[in-house]
Amino acid sequence: MENNLIKVGITHGDINGIGYEVILKAFSDSRLSELCIPIIYGSSKIAAYHRKALELPAINLNIINSAEDAGPNRVNLINCVDEDLKVELSKVTPAGGEAALQSLQAAVNDAQRGAIDVILTAPINKHNIQREGFHFPGHTEYFEQEFGNGRRSLMILMNDYLRVALVTGHIPLKDVPTQVTKEEI
Structure with a gap:
């Protein structure tokens, strides 16, 4: 059964935001790591900071060097950011x-080389992430460039009962009526 589990790459989002809180709370239920092989792309030190600041239960993180090292039935983490970054909860910072x-x-690099099957993203701040290499309104447009081969991307939100695909994204609400057309749907 374990060989059939998908590898889910999980980005930590803005380190000052809710990403680690959501990730750590989700994996406090060990059943979640039985459904997939999770790989957090982030920092064990920053994860520990969030856990302590939010008084969350301890989660045993399996620190790995590459996605190929990820094991089932555990929460894997690849340290891919500076461990000494200052976390300033709820603040927008360049770091x-x-x-x-x-x-x-x-x-994205691991997905492109086939080391992970899907990417789950924690929230980013669309303002402080803008820099050379990232001039996009959000994740979806970035993925479109990285994986799209000239095709448009589609954001889909779903659970067991509901599936929602977004026809528009990152536009003013007043512009939505003119953008939702038969062709777009």
């Missing part, structure tokens, strides 16, 4: 954007 981009790029 938060840089760390988000490094995590995203590491996961």
Whole structure:
């Protein structure tokens, strides 16, 4: 059964945001790591900071050097950002954007070479991540460039009961009616 588990690359998002909180709370239920082989792209030190600051239960992180080293039934983590970054919860900082981009790029690189099957992204701050190598309104447009081969991407949100595909993205609400057309759908 374990050989059939997909490898899910999880980016940590902005280190000052809710990414680690959501990730750590999700994996506090060990059943989640039975459904896939999770690989967090981030920092064990920053994860520990968030766990302590939020008074979350300890999670045994399996620190690995590459996605190929990831094992089932554990929460794997690849340290891919500077361990000494200062976390400033709820603040927008250049370091938060840089760390988000490094995590995203590491996961994309592993997906492009087939080391992981999918990427799950924690939230980024669309302002502090902007820099050379990232001039996009969000993850979706970045993935479109990295994986699209000239094709458009589609963001899909789903659970067991509902599937939602976004026809528009990152546009003012007043522009939505003119953008939702038969052709786009």
